[in-house]
Amino acid sequence: MSTTTTHSTNTLLMVILAVLLPPLAVFMDRGLGTQFVLNIVLTLVGFWIIGIIHALAVVL
Template sequence: MNVNVVDILKIILCIVLPPLAVFLDRGCDCSFLLNIILTILGWLPGCIHALIVICK
């Protein structure tokens, strides 16, 4: 698996601002809306969901 600078920046963005990372990867779809809800409920669930979405 090749890891480049963009992938590393996406992972850092997942930790700092999970909804923004999902939006940049997928656009405005169900994953983005779900991530906003999870981030409102708690930062950790939003972060985990963003990492799952970005790594797929």
């Protein structure tokens, strides 16, 4: 598998994860930190959609 294929596959998986479980996607991309905590708060307060938007912004 080429590097480009691997990178695009990882990105696709991270996008799917960001839609299904936004905090987990941010954690896998950035680890424990302010972005992770912010995403949890946004997901809980923003009724999931805001958390998804933030997770996609972090992942992409």
